[in-house]
Amino acid sequence: MTVHTTDRLVTTLLRSQELSCPSCVPKIEKALGALPGVEQAKVHFNTGRIEVRHDPTVTEPETLVDTVRRAGYESAVSAY
Amino acid sequence: MSRLMIRLTNPVQRRLWLTAGSGGLIALALLTRYGLGSQSLWGPLMTAAALLAGSDIAVRAWNSLRVRHLSIELLVTIAAAGALVIGEHWEAAAVTFLFMVGAWLEARTMRHTRGALRELFEAAPAQATVLRDGSTIEVPAHAVLPGEIVLVRPGEKIPVDGEVLTGAAAVDESTITGEPIPVEKASGEPVYAGTIAHNGMLQIKATGVGADTTLARIIRRVEEAQEERAPTQRMIERFAAWYTPSIIGLAVLAFLFTRDMHLALTLLVVGCPGALVISTPVSIVAGIGRAARAGILIKGGQHLENAGRITALAVDKTGTLTEGRPRLVEVVLARGVGAGTVTGVGAGVGTGDTLPWLDVAETGAVEEELVAVVEETSASALDSGWTPPLSDPSFEIGGAGPDGVDETWADARWSPEEREVIRWAAIAEAGSGHPLGRPIVESALEDGPLPTPDQLDEHAGMGLRANHEGREIVVGNRRLMDRFGIELDAGIDAGLAELRARGRTPVLVAVDGAVSGILGLADTARPSAAPMVAQLHRSGVRNVVMLTGDDRAAAGAIAATVGIDEVHAELLPEQKLEHIRRLQGAGYHVAMVGDGINDAPALAAADTSIAMGAAGSDIAIETADIALLTDDLGKIAEAIDISRATLGNMRQNLVIALVTVGALLTGVLMGRVHMAGGMLIHQLSVLAVIGNGMRLGWRK
Secondary structure, three states: OOOOHHHHOEEEEEEOOOOOOOOHHHHHHHHHHOOOOEEEEEEEOOOOEEEEEEOOOOOOHHHHHHHHHHOOOOOEEOOO | OHHHHHHHHOHHHHHHHHHHHHHHHHHHHHHHHHHOOOOOOHHHHHHHHHHHHHHHHHHHHHHHHHOOOOOHHHHHHHHHHHHHHOOOHHHHHHHHHHHHHHHHHHHHHHHHHHHHHHHHHHHOOOEEEEEEOOEEEEEEHHHOOOOOEEEEOOOOEOOOEEEEEEEOEEEEOHHHHOOOOOEEEOOOOEEOOOOEEEOOOEEEEEEEOHHHOHHHHHHHHHHHHHHOOOHHHHHHHHHHHHHHHHHHHHHHHHHHHHOOHHHHHHHHHHOOOHHHHHHHHHHHHHHHHHHHHOOEEEOOHHHHHHHOOOOEEEEOOOOOOEEEEEEEEEEEEEOOOOOOOOOOOOOOOOOOOOOOHHHHHHHHHOOOOOOEEOOOHHHHHHHOOOOOOOOOOHHHHHOOOOOOOOOOOOOOOOOHHHHHHHHHHHHHHOOOOOOOHHHHHHHHHOOOOOOOOOEEEEEOOOEEEEEEOOEEEEEEOHHHHHHOOOOOOHHHHHHHHHHHHOOOEEEEEEEOOEEEEEEEEEEEEOOOHHHHHHHHHHOOOOEEEEEOOOOHHHHHHHHHHHOOOEEEOOOOHHHHHHHHHHHHHOOOOEEEEOOOHHHHHHHHHOOEEEEOOHHHOHHHHHHOOEEEOOOOOHHHHHHHHHHHHHHHHHHHHHHHHHHHHHHHHHHHHOOOOOHHHHHHHHHHHHHHHHHHHHHHHHOO
């Protein structure tokens, strides 16, 4: 793979309605950040929005949802 | 098997089943002890219940601990484990079970609070019908290509931002603007994704799809606003950061001094800061969401808190208080012009007909002494108890009582004499594109179509001269009258001066060499301006200040009409800035409403900047602290009210949280509160805080 990874990065938006306490935020961010191909993960507690900057060829959006689920929260990919 | 897997892998499902299982075991334990009188199963059943519910809490506590976060779950886990160790099986089971039930209820209720924006998400349709390669096909809304033609049938939601190509429909734009009255859209007009087309078929050229729509931008901005922490929230988070460790410390101290493990563990349980950490975010999410539904974008907790403190509002005049375009508001007649005027002027008059009032005007305008009769329509309207024409819908909104708007009567019925003057001027103006001509032409067109003059000369900066069926019409200013040797006597001079004093732009009308009247044009106040100012005063804005570059008379006229407290006219942009600083120096929390570039410095200096009519303008949405999607001034007062309600809500939540924790801690130290009861009250306080926040969403 000679292609620069930055060219492949996309931002996938997940939404979770389950976040019920701010302490879950670092937990989810850390779990997502540990995935291969994920450059950055940001969890917004107030709105339940999860922004993930990642390489979709390495880590698919479905994997992101699975990861959030393993951290204890249900989420779904959202168009905006 | 697969259903079991779902129950285990889906965290929500798993948690629900763990909670239900734990509850079942507790019920079984109670049954065996009190129903069957058997003590032997009590301990094991309660322990199993505690382990079932506690496993999920412990896992979460561990996950938080790994990222160096002392979570509420950790407090509960320590307490429950400790209770099991000292043989308090019932307490351990009750605490873990209640915590799980509470967490489930919290998640459910938070979902409703966050749901304020769901209406917006759901507003955008998933599918669009596009015209592609000559046939219509259904595609996902985000797959429409910019420039493609989208078909919208009556009753359907518009899937993209675009421009109407053909068709017409009444479009319900309430999702975008919060305005419940549908707007008529026809060819060339912009439409927004998420709005609903009623009673008409539209063909739309897509200009923005998916994330590049006004709706998506609004959702994004609102969410960013909800995520931006308010100062109060930041304070709470700093507080919570040392609160949890200090509760652990307090429990340890309590154990060291009293050697009472039960007391120490109870302290851990009731010390949970759940209600506290959630008190401000809940209010802010609900408040900003509530405002967004009303077409008000408040750009974050900081601005939400600021808006509630506004005590002075600075407004520009043009386009904010006024309609931003001139209207014909007064006609000053030269005496005798209309003597013996026939009725039915203009009815059915077509091009080329012999106009019935020509003769009248001719006789009227001859040698009679010209005496200006100033007819101040507004004054006479008020004196005579004149009621606005019902056909003007603006009066239904604005009202026009004695203290109401008196400048919105462009539709006021002019007397036959006045109509003659208007019509003469309009015949000349119809051929010209001058902005001051348009309101004259519009007024005249109410009486029927206008003939085209035989000849028309424009005199730049002065006016027009036209020939129509052998008559000479001269319309313009004093210099134009001088040029054509038309005399202005003392009466006309007085009329001119009086019109100017009231902020009108006077237009002289002369027919066949003699002045027949003066038309007074003015930018009129919006019907909503006066009620808006009154509403602002009720909302606690003590000083509504007009800052305008316009001339003093025009500004004063509008200010008097709408009830402005302070007027500063003929200002340069930097002088507007000085006034903002002066108001701030006088102790006011100043908000500024503006749109133009010339307002930019003053907007930047104001404590809160407000943009109006932002639906079509991304810049306004992006830069202002508060963006009103419509240009309805009443929304400013509404924004202030929502902000105040949110601030109040936040304070109530803090009080609920602090009083509960304080009372529980005191109760524990006095030996009155036990672990299970403490957990129950704690969870109830969390729900009370969320429920109180949701109230904001329900306000009308």
